[in-house]
Amino acid sequence: MNDSADLSARTFGNEERLPRVPLPTLDATCERFMEWCGPLLSDGERARTESALAGFLRPDGPGRKLHAALERYDASEGVHSWLDTFWPYRYLGRRDRIALNANFFFLFKDSQEGQIERAAGLIAGALDYKLRLDREEIPPVVQRGRPLSMVQNRFLFSATRIPGAEQDTVRAPYTDERPGPSDARHIVVFFRGNMIRMDVLGPAGRPHSLAELAAGLGTIMKAEAAAEPSAGHLTTKARAEWAASREALLALGNGKALDEIETALFCVCLEDFAPKNTLDACDHLLHGDSGNRWFDKAVSFIVFGDGTAGINVEHCGLDGTTILSFTDALLGAPPEKLSQRSGAKSQGLPVVEAIEFTLDDAARRDIEEAAASFAAYGAATATATVSFGGFGTDHIKRLKMSPDAFVQMAYQLAHKRAKGHVGATYESIATRQYRHGRTEAMRVVTPEVVRFAEVMDDPTAGTVLRRDAFRAAADAHVRRAKECQAGQAPEQHLWELQLIQRRRGEELGVTEPLPLFETPGWLTMRDDYLSTSSAPSVNIQYFGFGSTSEQCIGIAYVLLPDRLNVYLSTPRPVADAMLGFAGKLREAVQELRDLLA
Structure with missing residues (x-):
């Protein structure tokens, strides 16, 4: 699909016409795998890897059965790509912490604005993007005449990763349960360990003016440091442990507080200090004070005391290219222009309400231990x-x-x-x-x-x-x-075959261990x-x-x-x-x- 005259101007208008991700043949993948791992191996390691690969590839071998299952899956109705199941397993299946290990950050260019002005401008720009996205007016990205998939944009707003005992899930709009865009009107602002709900869209869905957004933030910044430890620290735990902590929070009656955070359009984390230098700013964007973060949130803007700003992104639904387009839209025009384009109007001071968690001694201890553990982890980086x-x-x-x-x-x-x-x-x-x-x-x-x-x-x-x-x-x-x-x-193809065996090995009659994935070639290459x-x-x-x-x-x-x-x-x-x-x-x-x- 190269004729740009045929392209839809709607954000998601080209998705069904995009070509499918090619599924390589098993033989091509295995040949390429040996090419890729070969330069890292000794002669003995190469021989051991080739031997295991031959067993994997034999006519009645496990590789053939697993690949045939993947081919059937790729041809199934409703499947967009043979990687449709791979991505959730790759990102949502990881069991270590995502804070610092998986989330990524951008440090934005300087703007010469003060903290409140900068934060209000970022909120206004994000709201303009959100409302244009809702109407599918964000132009599809086109490279060399070819449109790119825009599906990741559905995970920018009101998307939150939810920890699970064995695998995480994502709470997000554009799903069967919640078709279409998010109807949330609020964000969550973090300041000194406080979590504050701020309504940034009025009752009719129009954004507050820049001045009102700034006034709302100014009100929030009058707050004293939070009396209770911040539940945000818990989002730094290994995933199964955080899932257990979240269940404990729910048992204490914190469903509404979690709901406010998880459905919020995005987070804004206001720091009460200026970074010492550029490296210090980067480090705080990567990990920072976890009491002032909710690392499961898809998008968190972080604004320091001197107006230095950036973004921390949860990776499961969003890659860097999507966040780059989003960032370019926010920072490529003055906030006043974006606010005006969004239809913002004066509607009085935004509604601002504290989000309060009910904690018992066990929950406080849990939070304090998570905070100390993550601070040590950050210091060990x-x-x-x-x-x-x-x-x-x-x-x-x-x-x-x-x-x-x-x-x-x-x-x-x-x-x-x-x-x-x-x-x-x-x-x-x-x-x-x-x-x-x-x-x-x-x-x-x-x-x-x-x-x-x-x-x-x-x-x-x-x-x-x-x-x-x-x-x-x-x-x-x-x-x-x-x-x-x-x-x-070869790598993701072979990895998905390994995952298919874990998920469906018994059903497919592939229950024996797969020596290929214990070879020097596979382990050294990765x-x-x-x-x-x-x-x-x-x-x-x-x-x-x-x-x-x-x-x-x-x-x-x-x-x-x-x-x-x-x-x-x-x-x-x-x-x-x-x-x-x-x-x-x-x-x-x-x-x-x-x-x-």
């Missing part, structure tokens, strides 16, 4: 920012190279020099050109990358040899990224040393998330025409290695620039 001003996509394109390939190769070289070896690297690749498309998991290390990293540190290699190795590695990166964009990638993702927008300064394993460095980067800003995170025991990586990255970028110049 080391972070850093690395900024390259005056160097970005424009400069790299003049060097005749893909900007993403350039920075990914710089990460590889810096990692090898900092830690002594190339390690498994994840990169998120967007696939929203497909129906209900989200992302594909790309593994960056290719044979060309391994050779490039070796040649760059070979004292006998001259400039030409190094440059050729660099370009060969970058070209291989671009080829693999294109395969991932085309849905030709044991991240670097976990990378990019968010290009002039409206954000930094993007960030936590690391994914004990030795992993999380690398979130904003790559723009004139700059590259990188936020790094890792467990504190390996902080020195991360800081070493940051230093080597500065050197690598300069060295690779010079090599191509």
